Amino acid sequence: MRTLYHHVLSAPSRLIRIVLAEKSIEADLKAEKDWERRRDFLKLNPAGEVPVLVESGGSVLADSGAIAEYLEEMWPEPALVFGTAPERAEIRRLAAWFGHKFSREVSEYLVGEKLLKRFLGLGEPDSAVLRAAVHNLRIHLDYIDYLVDRRHYLAGDVFSLADATAAAHLSVADYFGDVDWSAHPLAKDWYMRVKSRRALRGVLADRIPGLEPPKYYDRPDF
């Protein structure tokens, strides 16, 4: 059996869990607090970040983008990167948009201020940082509105790695209750479609003790 080192509120870990579930690939989940920089974990991934996938044969895979491409190559069906080369490039462009741009502008601020500061005993969240994150989040939701006004899913008519990546990151922001869905009805419709997928269930069922998500958090019809 393979093992996925992950953390419940790590968006890149959530992405890989969604990809595994979409492709019905089993993996043992091992929780890793990567901010503790455990020595044996750093040997697996010198970048010191979850997710890391360890295959039963011993292969160690790190970086969520590299792991997603690996899973796509090993288990091509159902495909998450598909179509012509330009269509595949559009899926990867949007996966990178959420995996890097959204991550830097939203996810890392929220997780850093609301979760890591608490775990590391660094005091209260910085409200200026949180305001910036929520401001940025609004612009990303506008972009999702724009995309799904033209397409059923972010990169086209079919669920792809772009949707999986966006959902992984949005689900973390949503856990913290920071997504104003009412101002973004098209993005909300899209997220309802994504949330109703069986592959999202595992991710949406996780809870951090003492940090409850909003009531609607795991309901597809929110």
Next chain:
Amino acid sequence: MRTLYHHVLSAPSRLIRIVLAEKSIEADLKAEKDWERRRDFLKLNPAGEVPVLVESGGSVLADSGAIAEYLEEMWPEPALVFGTAPERAEIRRLAAWFGHKFSREVSEYLVGEKLLKRFLGLGEPDSAVLRAAVHNLRIHLDYIDYLVDRRHYLAGDVFSLADATAAAHLSVADYFGDVDWSAHPLAKDWYMRVKSRRALRGVLADRIPGLEPPKYYDRPDF
């Protein structure tokens, strides 16, 4: 003919130029000062960043990772992502390491302080930021030393997308004269091998008026 929107000291643009040259794919280069946020450029890439590749048929490709995978799919030879699935994942892990981690910890600080502040009239570089960049750079060079002590190129015995990405970013730091090669002999040997490739020539020949690189900058035997 295809067009590549790029900037001379943008490491992701350099990566795509190196990939194009490795695969002998021709492209018209168009200089784009992406920090000016030109409206027609934002229509091509709402992320507002170079590189952007526009194919003669009209396909628009953005995000250097997505463009590199696109070029690999369209022109598989010579391959830059190759081997078994775990080997391909290792190439992609290291490409992401330099394309994202090195970029955030080194390239963006150097370009931001030494180039953009000047272009935007924002005053002198912040020496604390530059010290942080040079400190981080040293750690990345240690990692290259470690890798090429075991392998001829970063991800294995053959030049790959990992080397192309690392070279793109290191060549920008080297342009600013910030790389202490003497302290990193193994990394230096690797970079000499990479610099001697024909595909690096175009990138290494570029100059920013009024900002000269060190004398050894484009010499393979430095």
